[in-house]
Amino acid sequence: LGVALGAAAMMIGEYFDTSVKDVHDAEEIVGAPILGTIPFIEYRFEPKKRRRGYGTGWLVGVVGAALVVALAGFLFYRSRGGEAVEPPEEGRNGTAETAAEDGSPSGEVAP
Amino acid sequence: MNVNGVPILDHYDPEAPSAIEFRRLYSRLKYRMQEKPFFPLLLTSSKHEEGKTTTAAFLALTIARQDEGKVVLVDMDLHRPRIHRLYGLPMQGGVSEFLQGAAKMDGLPKRTSLANLDILTSGRMMRSPSGLFDPPQLRGLFEALEERYAMVVVDSPPLLAVSDTMILSTHVASVLLVVMAGKTPRDVVTRGAEILRDVNAPLAGVVINNSKGVLPYYYSYKYYGYRRKE
Numbered sequence: 001l002g003v004a005l006g007a008a009a010m011m012i013g014e015y016f017d018t019s020v021k022d023v024h025d026a027e028e029i030v031g032a033p034i035l036g037t038i039p040f041i042e043y044r045f046e047p048k049k050r051r052r053g054y055g056t057g058w059l060v061g062v063v064g065a066a067l068v069v070a071l072a073g074f075l076f077y078r079s080r081g082g083e084a085v086e087p088p089e090e091g092r093n094g095t096a097e098t099a100a101e102d103g104s105p106s107g108e109v110a111p
Numbered sequence: 112m113n114v115n116g117v118p119i120l121d122h123y124d125p126e127a128p129s130a131i132e133f134r135r136l137y138s139r140l141k142y143r144m145q146e147k148p149f150f151p152l153l154l155t156s157s158k159h160e161e162g163k164t165t166t167a168a169f170l171a172l173t174i175a176r177q178d179e180g181k182v183v184l185v186d187m188d189l190h191r192p193r194i195h196r197l198y199g200l201p202m203q204g205g206v207s208e209f210l211q212g213a214a215k216m217d218g219l220p221k222r223t224s225l226a227n228l229d230i231l232t233s234g235r236m237m238r239s240p241s242g243l244f245d246p247p248q249l250r251g252l253f254e255a256l257e258e259r260y261a262m263v264v265v266d267s268p269p270l271l272a273v274s275d276t277m278i279l280s281t282h283v284a285s286v287l288l289v290v291m292a293g294k295t296p297r298d299v300v301t302r303g304a305e306i307l308r309d310v311n312a313p314l315a316g317v318v319i320n321n322s323k324g325v326l327p328y329y330y331s332y333k334y335y336g337y338r339r340k341e
Binding site for chain 2: 018020021022026029031032033036037038039
């Protein structure tokens, strides 16, 4: 299930990722030639900023996943509980209450 | 004019992958433009954080190291200036003072430890810097710079954020659009290119920033470097 969920998340991510990921893609969009691709700058010159972007991204992901799991669990529990557990409980409670209600006044009245 | 410490130069390695790619970028630009003049050269991007300031800073450094003449790097991003920080210079005394008419160009560009490279910082921060982007004033700025320098490299704000860059692009000889691969949405890049096209800006080419490493493996830094084996 985990693998399937992971794969689904990746596919959804890919589907919604509209960023430029291809050099020819960029060339076509802009209508000008690609003159360079900068790999990365090996060093930074400014104090490192707190990467809040990543933090919130992870947080949203984890909270989202937790919510999905919780919702799935809740629905699963309800679907099983609704059929098998709830009616007898209601029934039992109902009978117990009626018995008590029936019992107590009759008990008071009888002596 | 005072010589200041240059942090970007303190760490600069001419054989680093980025340094190699910046030299390649400059060569391609020269080859493509043939005999056509392409300075002043403006660097911009559609949105912020695509790496245009870093690209401008490194490209100016790369050009200055070629010993082809004096280079000035101009920080025209008066909204979020950063060039002065990359070069360890004070921000005050630069573009905004010149455009306001408060200072003459002589003595305004700051020297760096690289003999061929001077920096014209953004100048004092203003509440509404876009108001300074008046065409006659801008023309005066570029004329003054071109009198003093063989090569002018300009950093600018993002195209979609403010109108400054659109106005600037009509005062330069060529424009390079920086695109962050794997991050900038296609529509945003399209819109940026449209803004440039609308004013007939001299768009020379695109620079892809692959710092996120999303391009295919053959763009990887591990294929860079070709030094003598020990």
